[in-house]
Amino acid sequence: MCDGGKKRRLAPEKRRRIVELVRSGRSVGALAREIGVSEQTVRNWVRQSDLDEGRRSDGMTSEARAELRRLKRENKRLRMERDILKRAGGLVREGERLDPRRGYAFMKAHRALFPIAAMCRVLRLSRSGYYDWLKRPPSARAQRDLELQALILPVWTGSKETYGAPRIHAALRAAGERVSRKRVARLMQGLGIQGVTRRRPSTAMRRKIAQARYAPDLVKRDFSADGPNQLWVADITQVSIRYGWLYLAVVLDVWSRRIVGWATESHPRTELVETALAKAVSNRKPEGGLIHHSDRGVQYTSLAFATLRCELIHRRRFAPGWNAWHEIRNYIENFYNTRRIHSAIGYNSPADFEKLNHAA
The missing domain is CATH 1.10.10 (Arc Repressor Mutant, subunit A)
Incomplete structure (x- = not known):
């Protein structure tokens, strides 16, 4: 070690000279003290020289190490470029010229995450143009x-x-x-943000749906209602958890899009749906004339529940048991019913829509 605790770096030709001296019989300890490095450093030089010259084969040559470092740098650069493009979202489209002002705004917003030079390279923008843009007063x-x-x-x-x-x-x-x-x-x-998009049900679930028997269609595909507790639709879907599946049944009031009853179980049998329906009845206490609709027998497949699937179920894999139940309950009771806005009810949440219309 040299003064200040920093490693002393010797030129390659000097290291080769030290290696030759060791091979000629000089003491490793004496040489190390003479040039101000540790004995292990000298031994490492000798070992690396032996590898490079083919005297031993239990390690990497200097050339191989240099190639590995190059590949690591290249891999790091490619990962960074991928992350920049991912953050940019739809900002960059093949065959289209990026508006520099939009690109510069993106760079400014993400300069704490990525180097300016890297963003300029990926977005094909001028680095000097970016700094000129920064100096201009914003419009x-x-x-x-x-x-x-x-x-x-x-x-x-x-x-x-x-x-x-x-x-x-x-x-x-x-x-x-x-x-x-x-x-x-x-x-x-x-x-660099966007909403979630829907995806198709799993192959297994589509197969089960196709095999299920039809139930009478009492609403004639007219999924509308003039007031609360006139038309309920129901669905059952799979929730991916660690080591298996959890099944979720929900009952939704078409009028306000509110989930009025739900239940979870480790199986998709009839009892699950009955539990969800019983909770809905207990919560709403509907009068006569209510229609409870499902598309296909006991395997409910109403499209009204695509929102629940794409926003909660398809975005994650839950831990088993209580954690999954807690996450589902939090989404339904604290977000979907109370805050999540729906275009079908004038961009109101179910709770707000019912308040506005004096729902019972």
Whole structure:
């Protein structure tokens, strides 16, 4: 070691000279003291020289080590470029020229995560152009964009990262902000955020649905109601948990889109649906004339529950038991019924829609 506790670095030709001296019989300890390094460092030089010259084969040569370092740097660079593109979302499209102002805004928002040079390379923008853009005073439109982005992000996170541009636009309009849906979509792209999208049911579930017998269609595919407790639709779906599946049955009031009853079990048998329906009846106490609809016998497959699947069930794999039940309960009772807005009911939450219409 040299002064200050730093490792002393010798030029390659000097290290080779030390190796030759060791091979000629000089003491490793004496040489180490003479040049100010540890004995182990000298031994490492000798060992590496033996590997490079083919005297031994129990390690990597200097050339192989250099190649490995190069590959690691390349892999790190590619991962960074992938992450930049992922964050950019729909900002970059093949065959289209990126608006520099949008690209520079993205770079400014993500400069704590990625080097400016890397973002310029991936987005094909000028580094000098970015720094020139930073010096310019923001336009009134740019200032308004920043204000709106500061409002958009809390709405998106508050929706459990599920809302897309239409619902965020509706939430902003409800809060008194005048903004177009297209502008909201553009600003979300600049933030690198997006809503969740639906996907098809699993092959196993589609097979079960296809094999299930039909139940009478009392609503003639007219999924509308003029008031509460007139039409309930039900569904049963699979929830992926560690080591297996949990089954969730829900009953939804079509009028307000509120989930009025739900239950979970380790099986999809009739008792599960009966439990969910019993809870719905207990919660709502409906009078005569209520229609309880399901598409296919005991395997409920109503499309009304695509929201629940894509926003909660398909986005994660739950731990078994209480944790899965707790997460489902939190989503239904504390988000879906009380805060999640629906286009079918004027971009209100089920609870707000019922209050506005004086639901019993």
